[in-house]
Amino acid sequence: MPHVANIRDVAREAGVSYQTVSRVLNGHPNIRAETRQRVLDAVARLDFRPNRAARMLATSRSHTIGVLAAINGSYYGPTSSIAAIEDAAREAGYSTMLANPRVVDASSLREAVRHLIDEGVEGIAVLAPQTRTAQVLADLGAPIPIVTMQTELRDADAGLSVDNELGAAIAAQHLLSLGHRRIALVAGPDDWSEALARTRGFEGALRDAGLEPAAVAAGDWTAESGYLAFQQLRGHGFTAVFCANDQMALGLMHAAVERGLRVPEQLSVIGFDDVPESAHYLPPLTTIRQDFDELGRRAVATLLARVEGSPLEFPTALPPRLTVRASTMGAPV
CATH class of the missing domain: 3.40.50.2300 (Response regulator)
Known part of the structure; x- marks a missing residue:
């Protein structure tokens, strides 16, 4: 069975202490740039994967974003938005956890949000375009940041939709x-x-x-x-x-x-x-x-800024674009 690299292997490879490796992985600011790069290079060479549970215990943070997709059916738009969120979260060093209630009603929406909170997510991106969602979120009073995508339900999230x-x-x-x-x-x-x-x-x-x-x-x-x-x-x-x-x-x-x-x-x-x-x-x-990729980037950036207590809003919705193909032509005479 192949050996799975651990934090001490990374430390030996980089020529630093395992405490230094831990500080680099947890984003500690007081690390010299050359040391940080040496550790990151060692992580890449050894294909090191930090243990998520251990990281959570050490930092009291899950580095996980919840995604509430209150949608029944395989619709291209919502599916693309979820993939875009996952990609953007991964780039930011976060994982995602999906809640997809089978029944889309007020009770199911509340239960899905509470489930994600119980699992320790740091914030939630909501893809629930049904018009009833606004009141459910308002009544819930969630203790963590929530952003809504592809919807016109919350003015603060106006920039997280296509127009x-x-x-x-x-x-x-x-x-x-x-x-x-x-x-x-x-x-x-x-x-x-x-x-x-x-x-x-x-x-x-x-x-x-x-x-x-x-x-x-x-x-x-x-x-x-x-x-x-x-x-x-x-x-x-x-x-x-x-x-x-x-x-x-x-x-x-x-x-x-x-x-x-x-x-x-x-x-x-x-x-x-x-x-x-x-x-x-x-x-x-x-x-x-x-542009679903840009929507995902915006959603994750907005959510993580709220997690960190830094205000970030995209004030306008994304502009859509006309793609002309062969199914339209001049009106018949």
């Missing part, structure tokens, strides 16, 4: 610029703040152009709901449709093609998220892109 309203407005403006005047909407679930923001942005851009949606159908983020939404929208004479996420756009295009419509010659379609597969839809999907 969903702006993104939907950009989508509408793109279709308007192509000459479309009868534009339908497939909205997301009405208990998600992101879905409500995208509906507001889309309808606001149409109003600015003196228009209203040609028709509106509600989906649940799945491709199946986009497929069914097309059945509801049929007969309203629209030439373009904004789907509040890419999966619903996929289902809608499937239904449209089954009914003999050509995309984009007879129907332009635009989505939201820019999932990796959207570039390979048939036709490739025009969509609104979100």
